[in-house]
Amino acid sequence: MHSIDDIHRASAAWVWFPRDSEQEKRHLQLVRYPARFGGGVRGSQVDSTADAAAVLDHAIERTRSWGETQLTFWTNASDRPDLEDELRRRGAEHIDTVAVLARPIEVSPIEVSPIDVSPIEVSPIEVPSAVTAEVVRNLDQVREVDSVNVPVWKQDPLDEEGLRTELAELTAELTSGRGARVLGRLDGKPVSTGGCTIVDGFVRLWGAATLEGARGRGAYRAVLAERLRIGAELGATTALVKGRIATSAPILARAGFAHYGDERGYRLAV
Incomplete structure (x- = not known):
C-alpha cells in the first residue's frame, strides 16, 4: 500500500473535469461546471504566494466573469494558503464534509x-x-x-x-x-x-x-x-475514496478503509 504522504498527495491532486466544463488554474484550481450538473464553479488545490483574501477575491472575480453566481470550494490539508477562515468570514455556508479513506488491495x-x-x-x-x-x-x-x-x-x-x-x-x-x-x-x-x-x-x-x-x-x-x-x-495497489460523513464513510470504514483526514465543502453566493 502507498504511504500516508502518498495518500495525502493523491487526495490533493484529485479533481474532476466534467465533459463540456471550463477550467483555470491560477492561485487555485477552478472548474466551471456545465448546466447539466447545476452549473456554478468548483474551487480546490490552492497553491499561491498571495494571502487568503486575495486568492478568494480572484476566485470570486473569475466566477463572475464566467457568468456564474455560485462558488463551491473544497478544503484540503495541502492548501497554501488555507482559505477556510476567510470563507467563513465572508459568510460561506458549510455544505458537506467528506472523509479521505484508503485501503490496500x-x-x-x-x-x-x-x-x-x-x-x-x-x-x-x-x-x-x-x-x-x-x-x-x-x-x-x-x-x-x-x-x-x-x-x-x-x-x-x-x-x-x-x-x-x-x-x-x-x-x-x-x-x-x-x-x-x-x-x-x-x-x-x-x-x-x-x-x-x-x-x-x-x-x-x-x-x-x-x-x-x-x-x-x-x-x-x-x-x-x-x-x-x-x-x-x-x-x-491502494484504493482511495472520499466518502460523505453522513452516508458512505461508515460503510467504507466497515469495509477496511482507514481514515486519513477530512475535506469540507463551502458554498459562497457571489
Whole structure:
C-alpha cells in the first residue's frame, strides 16, 4: 500500500473535469461546471504566494466573469494558503464534509488484459445474494446508470447523443485500462452505480450513487467490491475514496478503509 504522504498527495491532486466544463488554474484550481450538473464553479488545490483574501477575491472575480453566481470550494490539508477562515468570514455556508479513506488491495498473480473482467482475489466484502454488480459495456447499461444518477445527483438526464458519448468514453477507459463504470442491481433492477479510475497505482473510487429506496440493502457494497476487484485487475495497489460523513464513510470504514483526514465543502453566493 502507498504511504500516508502518498495518500495525502493523491487526495490533493484529485479533481474532476466534467465533459463540456471550463477550467483555470491560477492561485487555485477552478472548474466551471456545465448546466447539466447545476452549473456554478468548483474551487480546490490552492497553491499561491498571495494571502487568503486575495486568492478568494480572484476566485470570486473569475466566477463572475464566467457568468456564474455560485462558488463551491473544497478544503484540503495541502492548501497554501488555507482559505477556510476567510470563507467563513465572508459568510460561506458549510455544505458537506467528506472523509479521505484508503485501503490496500490484495492483487492476484493472475494476469489479464484490461478489458477482461476475470475473478481476482481481494479482501471480501459481504454482499446479499439479491444484489449483483456488473461492468458497464453497452448503451442500455449507460441508460440505466443515468436513471440512477439523475434522481440521486439531481442532474439533467442525458439525451441520446449524450448517452452515446458517455458510452464511447467509458469504453475507451475500459479498453485502455484507465478505469470503468459499475452498475449495481437489486433483484435485477438498476439501483446503484459508481466509477473507478487508475492513477499512479491508486484506484480512485468516485460517483457512487444509490436510489433512496434501495439504500441499506447491499447495493453500494456490491458496487464497491466490484470496483476494488477491477482496481486489482488493472494494477492498483491502494484504493482511495472520499466518502460523505453522513452516508458512505461508515460503510467504507466497515469495509477496511482507514481514515486519513477530512475535506469540507463551502458554498459562497457571489
